[in-house]
Amino acid sequence: MKMPFSAMLGIFLTSSFVFLAVFAQFLAPYSITEASGGVWEGPSATHWLGTDTIGRDIFSRLIYGGQITIFVALASSVLAFSVGSFFGFMAAVRGGWADQIMSRIVDLMMAIPSLIVALVILSVLPLNLTVLILVIGLLDSTRVFRLSRAVAMDIAVMDYVEAAKLRGERQTWVIFREILPNALSPLVAEFGLRFIFAVLFISTLSFLGLGIQPPLADWGGMVKENKDGLVYGKSAALMPAFAIAALAISVNLVADWILSRTTSLKGGRGG
């Protein structure tokens, strides 16, 4: 099957972001804290994207910021997936009261907007990376739970699952060896969407001053630091904003492509 242009662009951009994030320490021309220029300088040969509110190089901070943003988003979406899909499969396989309890808890969590829940929780917990990853990951796992439960419900009634149960396999075997491999493709596409959600979430929290704390910086925090310059026509705050948008759109393109591929594999609607 030929890969559409949008998907190739998406994969190219996503992998460049990941590459920059992984090798940030070697690629960034300046350190994250070093004030190497004047306040809000425009782009020049020494500072490719200009300098920020206290004269730090924006390009270097963007690279380091991308590292933190992508790390937190990746860690929390992995957490969301392990927790969400495990309990989702469990609910589908067990059914009965276990399913009822888990589904109602998830309904309750999804009855409040996640940003509001996060704000309430973060008002008592210390703000550090572990807490942020846990909060974002667990809030996001509710959506994964719903999806994986729905997918697993379809699979759990298949003959081969029945056969596995009848020959006396344990529940973990049924979940990991029978259901997981068959539920993988819709979950992979969903992973992309959850990752974007986590990127937007951590950026929003940092922008509100409740995410990554200085001297570390992620993209949302960089927008916050430089936002006052916009009034004077300094576009420093737009660089990290643009990075967030570019990452979100490129991952979206890849996820869209995977999604359309998996639905067409099943002979689904809309070809």
Added chain:
Amino acid sequence: MHPVLKLVVQRLALGLVLLLAVSAVIFLGIEALPGDTAQAILGQAATEVSLANLREKLGLNEPALTRYFVWLWAALHGDLGVALTNGVDIATAIGQRFGNTLFLAGCAAVISVPLAITLGLVAARYNGRWPDKVISGLTLTTISLPEFVAAYFVIFLLTQVFPIFQPVAMVFPGMSFWAKLNAVALPVIVLVMVVLAHMMRMTRAAILNVMQSAYIETAELKGLTPMQVIWRHAFPNAIAPIVSVVILNLAYLVVGVVVVEVVFGYNALGQYLVDHVTKRDLPVVQAVGMIFAAVYIGLNILADVISIGANPRLRHPK
């Protein structure tokens, strides 16, 4: 009892139960997390004696369940307690700000709802042709942007590149209605952008879904123009899903409003919440969080009730 009435009452009861459960989560869930209000107020340098005194004064020595019911009972009577940081009565502080939030969200809703439905109809009419592709492409881009990023793009464009608006939105009591409208123009544009995309895409999907029915084919075959088919046959049948889409997105506005208020320094509920999360002022956070949750749940229940009402099979039972 009429089946519609019965369903509606069921939904309302469910909403109340949900609200009660949410209040328990917001209060007791927070209690279960590590951390101590007295410690939060006095800071790390507090002595054991002063901590104990403050705990006594705030009633923290009572069991959590007792305090929850005391809090709930007072909240139901409009008493939300006082803010820890400055001792101001929370209910009064919220009252005025809530009005500002509603004004902002209301303006955004008045513009975005008709616009989204019109664009959705147009996109469905030209499904797969260029107007559809342009609209879908643009909305896909805005969906990928978090609210604050969209906000700064708009600010830069409309205050720097084309200097039309002021970058801050200050509203104060005594301002005339027009002056207020002028002040919230930019935040409203951002909010419209953010909810428009979701709303329009879902409207388009709802109409396209109806367009596959047999009676649409009949309408086409008897020679109606495409716009007539959509307007007379598809739209009435798509009303239920469209209304629920619209209301779900208004609920989404509730979250968008928090961030947008902070961006524009707009003195309202969202800004108040974020400020007090930073100050770790738990009573304020709980009260405002509860209000946001209540509005969100209320809108969701409303969407359910309207789609029940719009279903002719339920309205006219056999």
